[in-house]
Amino acid sequence: MEHKGFTLWFTGLSGAGKTTLAVQVRDILKESGYKVELLDGDVVRTNLSKGLGFSKEDRDTNIKRIGFVCHLLSRNNVIAIASAISPYRDVRDGIREQIGDFVEVYAKCPLEVLVERDVKGLYKKALAGEIQNFTGVSDPYEEPLNAEVVVETDKETEAESLAKIFVKLKALGYLASTGGDGYTKEEEKAVEDRLRALGYL
Numbered sequence: 001m002e003h004k005g006f007t008l009w010f011t012g013l014s015g016a017g018k019t020t021l022a023v024q025v026r027d028i029l030k031e032s033g034y035k036v037e038l039l040d041g042d043v044v045r046t047n048l049s050k051g052l053g054f055s056k057e058d059r060d061t062n063i064k065r066i067g068f069v070c071h072l073l074s075r076n077n078v079i080a081i082a083s084a085i086s087p088y089r090d091v092r093d094g095i096r097e098q099i100g101d102f103v104e105v106y107a108k109c110p111l112e113v114l115v116e117r118d119v120k121g122l123y124k125k126a127l128a129g130e131i132q133n134f135t136g137v138s139d140p141y142e143e144p145l146n147a148e149v150v151v152e153t154d155k156e157t158e159a160e161s162l163a164k165i166f167v168k169l170k171a172l173g174y175l176a177s178t179g180g181d182g183y184t185k186e187e188e189k190a191v192e193d194r195l196r197a198l199g200y201l
C-alpha cells in the first residue's frame with residue numbers, strides 16, 4: 001500500500017519503555033500493511049554505530065546517524081521508528097527540522113521507578129559507580145519540551161501508552177484514510193481491529 005512516511009521518535013531514560021512500545025507499534029503497523037523500519041539504540045550500537053562510546057560527542061554522532069537513516073526512510077514513504085535515549089534536546093530538534101514529518105514520544109518515568117525496575121541491571125551498577133556516564137545517574141538527560149506524545153510509563157499500562165500513540169498518529173493524519181489512492185477505509189480498519197484484538201482500544 002502507498003502511504004506517507006514519517007518518523008516516530010522515542011526518547012527517554014533507560015528502562016522507560018522505548019523499545020517495548022516501539023516494537024509493538026512496529027508489529028501492529030507491519031501487520032496492517034505499512035512499510036516500517038525500527039532503529040533501536042541498542043541494536044544500532046552493534047552495527048551502524050559500532051565502536052562509538054558514551055561521550056557527548058559519540059552520543060551525538062550515534063543519534064545523528066539514526067536521525068539520518070530515519071530521514072532517508074521517511075522521505076521514501078517508509079515509517080521510521082527510532083528508540084534510543086537521545087538525551088540532548090538540540091540534537092533531537094535538529095533531526096526534527098531535517099525530517100519535518102517527525103513525531104516525538106517521550107517515555108517518561110521517574111528515576112526511582114527505573115532503579116526499582118532495573119530491566120538490564122544497569123542502574124545498580126551505575127549507582128555503585130561501576131558504569132560511568134550513565135544517563136540520568138551520572139550523565140544529563142534533557143526532557144522534550146514539546147513532545148507530541150508523553151507516555152507516563154509508571155502510571156500507564158503498555159496498552160494505554162500504545163493507544164495514546166495511535167490516537168495521536170491518527171489525529172495528525174498519518175494513519176488517516178483518504179478513500180483515494182492513500183489509505184483506504186479497509187487499511188485503517190485493519191489497524192483498529194488489531195488494536196482492539198490486543199485490548200488496546
Ligand SMILES: Nc1ncnc2c1ncn2[C@@H]1O[C@H](COP(=O)(O)OP(=O)(O)O)[C@@H](O)[C@H]1O
Nearest residue numbers: 014015016017018019020119153156157158161
Ligand atoms: N506503559 C508502559 N510502556 C512501556 N513499558 C512499560 C510500561 N509499563 C511498564 N513497562 C515496562 O518497562 C520496561 C521498559 O523496558 P524497555 O522497553 O527495555 O525500556 P527502554 O527501551 O526505554 O530502555 C519493560 O519491562 C516494560 O514491560
Ligand SMILES: [Mg+2]
Nearest residue numbers: 018019042083
Ligand atoms: Mg531499549
